[in-house]
Amino acid sequence: MHSISELKQLVDKAIAELIFNAGPKDLYDPINYMLSLDAKRLRPVLVLCASEMFNGDLKKSMNPALGIEVFHNFTLLHDDIMDNAPLRRTQQTVHSKWNVNVAILSGDTMFVKACQLMMMTDDDKVRPVMELFHQTAIEVCEGQQLDMDFENLETVLIGDYIHMITSKTAVLLGSSLQTGAILASAPDSDAKHVYEFGKNIGIAFQLKDDILDVFANDKKFGKQKGGDIVANKKTFLLLKALELASGDDSSELKKWIQDGNQQPEAKVEAVTKLYQKLNVKELAEAEMDKYFESAMHHLNEVNVPDERKSALKDFAGQLMTREN
Amino acid sequence: MHSISELKQLVDKAIAELIFNAGPKDLYDPINYMLSLDAKRLRPVLVLCASEMFNGDLKKSMNPALGIEVFHNFTLLHDDIMDNAPLRRTQQTVHSKWNVNVAILSGDTMFVKACQLMMMTDDDKVRPVMELFHQTAIEVCEGQQLDMDFENLETVLIGDYIHMITSKTAVLLGSSLQTGAILASAPDSDAKHVYEFGKNIGIAFQLKDDILDVFANDKKFGKQKGGDIVANKKTFLLLKALELASGDDSSELKKWIQDGNQQPEAKVEAVTKLYQKLNVKELAEAEMDKYFESAMHHLNEVNVPDERKSALKDFAGQLMTREN
Numbered sequence: 108m109h110s111i112s113e114l115k116q117l118v119d120k121a122i123a124e125l126i127f128n129a130g131p132k133d134l135y136d137p138i139n140y141m142l143s144l145d146a147k148r149l150r151p152v153l154v155l156c157a158s159e160m161f162n163g164d165l166k167k168s169m170n171p172a173l174g175i176e177v178f179h180n181f182t183l184l185h186d187d188i189m190d191n192a193p194l195r196r197t198q199q200t201v202h203s204k205w206n207v208n209v210a211i212l213s214g215d216t217m218f219v220k221a222c223q224l225m226m227m228t229d230d231d232k233v234r235p236v237m238e239l240f241h242q243t244a245i246e247v248c249e250g251q252q253l254d255m256d257f258e259n260l261e262t263v264l265i266g267d268y269i270h271m272i273t274s275k276t277a278v279l280l281g282s283s284l285q286t287g288a289i290l291a292s293a294p295d296s297d298a299k300h301v302y303e304f305g306k307n308i309g310i311a312f313q314l315k316d317d318i319l320d321v322f323a324n325d326k327k328f329g330k331q332k333g334g335d336i337v338a339n340k341k342t343f344l345l346l347k348a349l350e351l352a353s354g355d356d357s358s359e360l361k362k363w364i365q366d367g368n369q370q371p372e373a374k375v376e377a378v379t380k381l382y383q384k385l386n387v388k389e390l391a392e393a394e395m396d397k398y399f400e401s402a403m404h405h406l407n408e409v410n411v412p413d414e415r416k417s418a419l420k421d422f423a424g425q426l427m428t429r430e431n
Numbered sequence: 432m433h434s435i436s437e438l439k440q441l442v443d444k445a446i447a448e449l450i451f452n453a454g455p456k457d458l459y460d461p462i463n464y465m466l467s468l469d470a471k472r473l474r475p476v477l478v479l480c481a482s483e484m485f486n487g488d489l490k491k492s493m494n495p496a497l498g499i500e501v502f503h504n505f506t507l508l509h510d511d512i513m514d515n516a517p518l519r520r521t522q523q524t525v526h527s528k529w530n531v532n533v534a535i536l537s538g539d540t541m542f543v544k545a546c547q548l549m550m551m552t553d554d555d556k557v558r559p560v561m562e563l564f565h566q567t568a569i570e571v572c573e574g575q576q577l578d579m580d581f582e583n584l585e586t587v588l589i590g591d592y593i594h595m596i597t598s599k600t601a602v603l604l605g606s607s608l609q610t611g612a613i614l615a616s617a618p619d620s621d622a623k624h625v626y627e628f629g630k631n632i633g634i635a636f637q638l639k640d641d642i643l644d645v646f647a648n649d650k651k652f653g654k655q656k657g658g659d660i661v662a663n664k665k666t667f668l669l670l671k672a673l674e675l676a677s678g679d680d681s682s683e684l685k686k687w688i689q690d691g692n693q694q695p696e697a698k699v700e701a702v703t704k705l706y707q708k709l710n711v712k713e714l715a716e717a718e719m720d721k722y723f724e725s726a727m728h729h730l731n732e733v734n735v736p737d738e739r740k741s742a743l744k745d746f747a748g749q750l751m752t753r754e755n
Contacts, residue, residue: 185535212513212575212579252455
C-alpha cells in the first residue's frame with residue numbers, strides 16, 4: 108500500500124498528463140490552466156486510498172479518481188463566478204483571466220470531461236459509479252444554492268448550516284472514498300462505511316476551517332485571520348454566538364454585523380472577544396469532535412485488517428491537527 | 432407506430448410530469464420554468480421515433496428521450512447568459528427573471544438531471560448511450576465556443592461555418608436518433624445511418640433558418656425578418672456574399688457591416704438586394720439540398736422496411752418546406 112503523499116504524487120503526475128488540446132483554444136486553455144494550479148488533490152487521493160484498502164487495482168482507479176478532481180475543479184470554477192472571486196489558489200480565477208462566458212462554457216465542458224473519466228471503468232462498475240457520482244453532483248449543486256440562500260437570511264439554524272456544509276463539501280469526500288471502494292469490488296456495507304467516514308470527516312474538516320479562521324496560530328496560519336468575521340460569513344461560530352448571546356452581548360454582536368462602516372481590525376477583535384466570552388470555540392470543537400468520532404466509528408466498522416486502515420487514519424488525524 | 436405529432440403529445444405529457452420540487456426553490460423553480468415553456472420537443476421525439484422504427488419499447492425510451500430534452504434546455508439556459516438574451520420562446524430568460532448566478536447553477540443541475548435520465552436504461556445500454564451522450568455534449572460545447580469565437584473574426588470560411596453549426600446544432604439531432612436506435616437494439620450500422628441522417632438534416636435545418644431570416648414569406652414567418660442582417664450574424668448567406676462580392680458590391684457590403692449607425696430597415700433592404708444580386712439564396716438552397724439528399728441517402732440505407740421510415744421522411748420533409 109502507498110502512503111497518502113505517494114498517492115498524491117501519482118495523482119499529480121496523472122493530472123499533468125491530462126492535457127486537453129484538441130478543439131477551440133478558448134475552451135480548453137482555461138481547463139488546462141485550472142487543473143495546473145497547485146492543489147491538495149484530496150479527493151482523487153481518497154479514491155485511490157479506498158481502492159487500495161480493498162485490494163483494488165490502482166491503475167484501474169486512476170481515471171475515475173481524476174474524474175472526481177476534474178468535477179471538483181468545475182464546481183470551483185463556477186463557484187468563483189458566483190462569488191465574484193478574483194483569486195483561486197493565489198492565482199487569477201478563470202473569469203478574471205478570461206471572462207465570464209469563457210468560465211461558464213469551460214466549466215460545462217469540464218463537467219462532461221469529468222463524466223467521461225468516471226465512465227472509464229469496467230462494465231459492471233459503470234452503473235454504481237455513475238449513479239453515486241450524479242447523486243453527489245446534485246447534492247453539491249444544492250449545497251452551493253443553500254450557501255447563496257444563507258447570505259440573504261438574517262440567521263440560520265445550526266442544523267441547516269450542517270446540512271449545507273454536508274452537501275456542499277462533505278458528500279464529495281464520502282463519495283470519493285465510496286467510489287474507490289466500488290472500483291475495488293468492496294462489499295456494499297464497507298463501501299457505505301467509508302462513505303460515512305468521508306462525509307463525517309468532511310463536516311469536521313469544515314468546522315476546523317471555521318475555527319482556524321478566527322483562532323489559528325498567526326505564525327502557522329499563513330493568511331489573514333478573521334476573514335469570515337469581516338465578511339459576516341455565517342459560520343458555525345457566528346451562528347452559535349447569535350444563538351447564545353443575550354442582552355448587551357446580543358446587541359453588540361448585531362451592531363458589528365449590521366454596521367458596514369467599521370474598521371476590519373476592530374471588528375475582528377471585538378467579535379473574537381464575544382466568541383471567547385460565549386465559549387463558541389469550545390462548542391465548535393466539541394461539534395467537530397463529535398463528527399470526527401463518528402467518522403472513526405465508521406472506519407472501525409470497515410471489515411479489513413487494521414493495518415489497511417492506517418493511511419486513512421493518518422489522513423484523518425492530519426486534517427484534525429492541521430494549523431492552516 | 433406513432434406519428435410525429437402523437438409522439439410530441441407523449442413527450443409533452445412526460446415533461447409536464449417531470450417536476451423537480453425537492454430541494455432549494457431557487458435551484459429548481461428555474462428548471463421547472465424552463466421546461467414548461469412551449470417548445471417543439473424535436474429531440475425527444477426523434478429518440479422515440481428512431482426507437483419505434485427499430486421496434487423498440489416506447490416506454491423504455493422515454494426517460495433517455497427526456498434526458499436529451501433536459502440537456503438541450505440546459506445548453507439554451509447557459510447560451511442565453513452568454514448571448515445576453517432577454518427572451519426565450521417569447522418568455523423571459525432565466526437569468527433575466529432570476530439572476531445570472533441562479534441561471535449558472537440551475538443549468539449545472541439540469542445537466543446532472545439529464546445524465547440521470549439518460550442512465551435510466553437497461554444495463555447493457557448504459558455504456559453506449561452514455562458514451563454517445565458525453566461525446567455529443569462535448570461537441571455542443573465546442574460548437575458554442577466556435578460560434579462565440581466567430582463573432583470576433585472579420586470573416587469565416589464556409590467550411591468552418593458548417594463545422595460550427597454541425598457541432599452546435601446538428602450532432603444533437605443525430606445523437607437523438609442514434610440513442611433511440613441503441614435503445615431499440617438496432618444493429619450498429621443502422622444506428623450510424625440514423626445518426627448521419629439526423630446530423631445532415633440538422634445542417635440543412637440550420638441553413639433553412641439562415642434563408643428564412645431574410646427571405647421568408649412575411650405573413651407566415653411570424654417574426655421580424657432580417658434579424659441576422661441587423662446583428663451582422665455570420666450566416667451562410669453573409670459569408671457566401673463576402674466570398675463572392677467584388678468591387679463596389681464588396682465595398683457596399685462591408686460598409687453596411689462596419690457602420691453601426693444605419694437604420695435597421697435600410698440595412699436589411701440594402702443587404703437583401705446585394706444577396707439577391709449575388710445569388711446567395713440559391714447557393715444556400717443548393718447547399719441545403721446537398722445535406723438534405725445526404726440525409727435521405729442515409730435513411731435509405733437503414734435496413735428496415737420502407738413503411739417504418741415514413742415518420743422520419745415526413746419529419747424531414749416538414750423541416751425543409753417549413754415557412755417559419
